[in-house]
Amino acid sequence: MLDNKLVRSEPEKIKKNLKKRGFELDTAALSALEEKRKSVQVKAESLQQERNTKSKNIGKAKAAGEDIAPLLKEVENLKGALSEAEAELNTIQLEWDSLLAAVPNTLADDVPEGASEEDNVEISRWGVPRAFSFEVKDHVDVGTALGGLDFETAGTITGSRFVSMSADVARLHRALIQFMLNTHGEKNGYTEVYVPYIVNRHSLYGTGQLPKFEEDLFKLEDERGFYLIPTAEVPVTNLLRDKIVDEEQLPLKFVAHTPCFRSEAGSYGRDTRGMIRQHQFEKVELVQFVSPQNSMQALEELTGHAEGILQELGLPYRKVILCAGDIGFSSTKTYDLEVWLPSQNTYREISSCSCFADFQARRMKARYRAKENGKPALMHTLNGSGLAIGRTLVAILENYQREDGSVGIPEVLQPYMNGQSEIKGV
RNA sequence: GGUGGGGUGGCUGAGUGGUCGAAAGCGGCGGUCUUGAAAACCGUUGAGUGUAACAGCUCCCAGGGUUCGAAUCCCUGCCCCACCGCCA
Numbered sequence: 001m002l003d004n005k006l007v008r009s010e011p012e013k014i015k016k017n018l019k020k021r022g023f024e025l026d027t028a029a030l031s032a033l034e035e036k037r038k039s040v041q042v043k044a045e046s047l048q049q050e051r052n053t054k055s056k057n058i059g060k061a062k063a064a065g066e067d068i069a070p071l072l073k074e075v076e077n078l079k080g081a082l083s084e085a086e087a088e089l090n091t092i093q094l095e096w097d098s099l100l101a102a103v104p105n106t107l108a109d110d111v112p113e114g115a116s117e118e119d120n121v122e123i124s125r126w127g128v129p130r131a132f133s134f135e136v137k138d139h140v141d142v143g144t145a146l147g148g149l150d151f152e153t154a155g156t157i158t159g160s161r162f163v164s165m166s167a168d169v170a171r172l173h174r175a176l177i178q179f180m181l182n183t184h185g186e187k188n189g190y191t192e193v194y195v196p197y198i199v200n201r202h203s204l205y206g207t208g209q210l211p212k213f214e215e216d217l218f219k220l221e222d223e224r225g226f227y228l229i230p231t232a233e234v235p236v237t238n239l240l241r242d243k244i245v246d247e248e249q250l251p252l253k254f255v256a257h258t259p260c261f262r263s264e265a266g267s268y269g270r271d272t273r274g275m276i277r278q279h280q281f282e283k284v285e286l287v288q289f290v291s292p293q294n295s296m297q298a299l300e301e302l303t304g305h306a307e308g309i310l311q312e313l314g315l316p317y318r319k320v321i322l323c324a325g326d327i328g329f330s331s332t333k334t335y336d337l338e339v340w341l342p343s344q345n346t347y348r349e350i351s352s353c354s355c356f357a358d359f360q361a362r363r364m365k366a367r368y369r370a371k372e373n374g375k376p377a378l379m380h381t382l383n384g385s386g387l388a389i390g391r392t393l394v395a396i397l398e399n400y401q402r403e404d405g406s407v408g409i410p411e412v413l414q415p416y417m418n419g420q421s422e423i424k425g426v
Numbered sequence: 427g428g429u430g431g432g433g434u435g436g437c438u439g440a441g442u443g444g445u446c447g448a449a450a451g452c453g454g455c456g457g458u459c460u461u462g463a464a465a466a467c468c469g470u471u472g473a474g475u476g477u478a479a480c481a482g483c484u485c486c487c488a489g490g491g492u493u494c495g496a497a498u499c500c501c502u503g504c505c506c507c508a509c510c511g512c513c514a
Contacts, residue, residue: 045476045483052483055495059444068494075494200504224504244436244473246454365473369436374455376473 001362002103008034017106020113020324025103033099037092044085051078101211105359107324108296108333114323120336121323126307127316129340130399138343139397140274143169145405146425149275160272161264161279163390168423172396172409173282175416176389177257180284180309184386188305190255190286195235197258198226203238206364208330208356215265218279228261232285233383240289240366240379247371250379251298252289255386257282275390276348282389288382291368292358295380296333299355303335306351306386312412315395316340318347332357337387339395350391353384 007014007030015025054075061068112121143149148169154162165173184190198220204210204227209217218228229235236256260283271277286305290298310317322334331354338347358378367376400408407423414421
């Protein structure tokens, strides 16, 4: 959610910023509504004031034993006008809120122009894609040949976009989770948390998935209106909802491993083969809560933590900054990390690291008490994948494949696999 | 699933339908004292909106209702606690 005051005081500036995204802010509608709001609010509040003082007078008169009948009559006349004004104000405010709830975050100045994925700007590359002396297979062929990946059976258990894993591949998958959790917890200073995988509407609103992106979510058939989490970002960020912490406690850094559930309703034809785009996948997520002045710095740091995992795994990747047309609804600036997939001869997203400034914090009322003046202020929130487990597994199967069909295990993972250094077929 | 009790400011916790945005304590902040600190004492201290600054308005879990007036009464929902039952 954008700052109400800012939208009111500088609508044109915000409109211009959002235009970069291709979002058309209806400033005419907003300012018309704002005009109405002002006058109605003034009216409602003055009527409220009148009622309050008169009611107090009735109390006093009654205590003094005076006749209150004439006073009652006076207030009686207020009633209709007051409730009418209150109702009108209420309607206006609901309308304002629902308009604003659909407005994305403003962009940081250094977010490049652009309409789509194509216009994202590469920042850096790490590692050199391996030269293969044989024909590379994709992860589906590698994993299936090993007897470790089974899309068909998962398809019969549930449907498309699910997978089952077994034996060493399943263990490698789990090893990745442990490795990432331990690295972020022990080396990078994150506190490990365990959180619910089912959340209510309120939480999804807080991080910005609702009200606009309901079709991406799995909703439970349940009168409570619960949803499966599409990312740990939702429950972990909401840990601070409605909280005020002392500024000294910041930054708060959390790492969580959770499954993620996405309906992928908007991408029917895309990545139908393999594990790249599943309805259910695992992710290790990094979340930071920081003072506003530190958030851009924190984004660099957090992205660096995700990069560290790729480097330790020896996976070539590149870092891109998302352009205005591709960046997420709630984000003010996002870096994607893309891992090299030899079968596709290209880099594919494996992590997305974003700074939300106060956009989520405002929706969640996540605040800190500023040391300077003791006043509560909105904190800044960030998150990033560190990393997406399924895609990391894909990257390892592909980048570490050998001609004989076996797959090498990156050294850092071997302690998590009882020292095992390769996966051979069954 | 059954029965009972609750949800009040950063925290604990009072609050007969009428000067209650709310006692008290803790914590925080400022000060006195002290070489410095602690202790003690004094003062101050909810969140939002609004204003040039005041004023005003809203908020005592959420949403409705009763009333001239609701933290207080009624209804619904959510959550928490205790005991019993059931399950792991």
